[in-house]
Amino acid sequence: DSGVTQTPKHLITATGQRVTLRCSPRSGDLSVYWYQQSLDQGLQFLIQYYNGEERAKGNILERFSAQQFPDLHSELNLSSLELGDSALYFCASSVGGTYNEQFFGPGTRLTVL
Amino acid sequence: QKEVEQDPGPLSVPEGAIVSLNCTYSNSAFQYFMWYRQYSRKGPELLMYTYSSGNKEDGRFTAQVDKSSKYISLFIRDSQPSDSATYLCAMSVNTGNQFYFGTGTSLTVIP
Numbered sequence: 001d002s003g004v005t006q007t008p009k010h011l012i013t014a015t016g017q018r019v020t021l022r023c024s025p026r027s028g029d030l031s032v033y034w035y036q037q038s039l040d041q042g043l044q045f046l047i048q049y050y051n052g053e054e055r056a057k058g059n060i061l062e063r064f065s066a067q068q069f070p071d072l073h074s075e076l077n078l079s080s081l082e083l084g085d086s087a088l089y090f091c092a093s094s095v096g097g098t099y100n101e102q103f104f105g106p107g108t109r110l111t112v113l
Numbered sequence: 114q115k116e117v118e119q120d121p122g123p124l125s126v127p128e129g130a131i132v133s134l135n136c137t138y139s140n141s142a143f144q145y146f147m148w149y150r151q152y153s154r155k156g157p158e159l160l161m162y163t164y165s166s167g168n169k170e171d172g173r174f175t176a177q178v179d180k181s182s183k184y185i186s187l188f189i190r191d192s193q194p195s196d197s198a199t200y201l202c203a204m205s206v207n208t209g210n211q212f213y214f215g216t217g218t219s220l221t222v223i224p
Contacts, residue, residue, distance in 0.1 A: 002156060002158070004156070040216075042119075042215060043214035045213075056210070090157070099205060099208055099209070099210065099211060100145060100159075100162055100205075100208045100212075101208075102159075103159075104156030105156050106156050
């Protein structure tokens with residue numbers, strides 16, 4: 001158990017809908033990272049937050065947004081969902097902003113029908 | 114061309130075999146190289162972390178980086194059924210920037 005928690009574990013929804021994925025980092029970690037993992041693309045970095053501020057953006061679609069709250073938990077919002085958004089979404093956290101010290105959560109499996 | 118290429122496998126070996134997992138990359142500026150292990154329905158966990166070229170050993174695992182060939186490897190000695198997982202390579206220019214991941218190689222160690 002990495003200490004990073006993600007809810008929900010599974011999510012099934014329809015195209016065009018909006019969902020929110022939640023992540024609680026390890027105690028003491030200030031950075032949160034979001035990743036999307038699909039079979040053909042592998043693990044793709046979406047976005048990083050550090051102590052409430054956006055630090056870096058990767059391959060995040062405009063339909064997706066994230067935020068980190070004062071208690072350091074983070075939410076990833078996915079809107080106007082398409083079939084191709086079906087994937088595993090992972091959250092990771094680290095103490096500082098260095099990517100080599102990330103601990104990953106168990107992921108949320110999103111299925112868009 | 115993808116930043117990082119990794120053969121997806123699947124790879125199936127008998128228990129006790131030596132396993133070699135490999136990745137190639139295109140960005141010669143990459144200096145930090147990592148290997149993650151991902152069990153089914155779990156998040157990735159860090160196995161090995163190396164900087165620049167050379168070898169690093171940790172128990173049954175050896176990570177090797179050849180920057181001149183833009184090629185990294187992970188060797189698993191005396192493989193065990195508990196090593197059955199997907200192995201992801203990842204790399205970056207520095208630790209403050211995003212890591213680029215390979216698509217992962219699925220490994221099964223048969224008892």
